[in-house]
Amino acid sequence: MSTTLPDHPMRTKSQPQRVVDGVSERIHSGALKPGDRVPSEPGLMQEFGVSRTVVREAMSRLQASGLVETRQGVGTFVLASAAPEPLLAIGSRNVQVRQKLAMLELRISLESEAASLAAVRRREEHLVAMRAALDAFDAQRRAGGSTTEPDFQFHVQIAAATGNEYFEEVLCSLGNATIPRPAPDAAPDAPAGDSKPGARFGEAQPMLESGKAITQREHEAIFDAIRRGDAAAARAAMFMHLSNSRERMRASNDSGNHSQ
Structure with missing residues (x-):
């Protein structure tokens, strides 16, 4: 259930x-x-x-x-003249694809270590929240809906399970730029982020159901390693998932450029 x-x-x-x-x-x-x-x-x-x-x-x-x-x-x-907004605070609509890919490189290092720590430090409530996010992702995937929010929550709960608040703060800042999420006043079935099609972190192009199924399997591998308390396997599974996510984003962007 x-x-x-x-x-x-x-x-x-x-x-x-x-x-x-x-x-x-x-x-x-x-x-x-x-x-x-x-x-x-x-x-x-x-x-x-x-x-x-x-x-x-x-x-x-x-x-x-x-x-x-x-x-x-x-x-x-x-101050009379505030400094430019830090890169990590830039919203998804203002970040170029090149910057998003660079941020994903940072996330590969950050979240691989977070997954390793989560495997050692996680509590039962963390596992329950991760499982809930995975179930929500799968339900949305099967219904043809947006999997963006449960994807984001799964990664946030792993960061929370490290017990180090800075993992979570940095991830949330990066996530705001690399994971387009619905505006508060957006229609329930409206696409997340910009109205113009684009790559979502952790997903293939929205119309490709097979890409979301791959992401689900990658998430399950990460969860299983964390649940078992296997730090090395959790690190490796997260590294593979985020590396693949980066390639999916790159491929989606290249496909969009070629179709223009």
């Missing part, structure tokens, strides 16, 4: 990232303007219910992104 996919990922956003997102949103919305002082450490601690260490980590991330600067003994202020 298939397990239903959880409504929310098992792991929540990290505490520093919650503070980063909250302050960033105010800057981008204009609630905090260039030159304005960011709320004090005690103020942010109370607002987000976090420690001073968490607030300082969040401020370090905001400084690294070029949104704010800290003046010793004075406070933290919004």
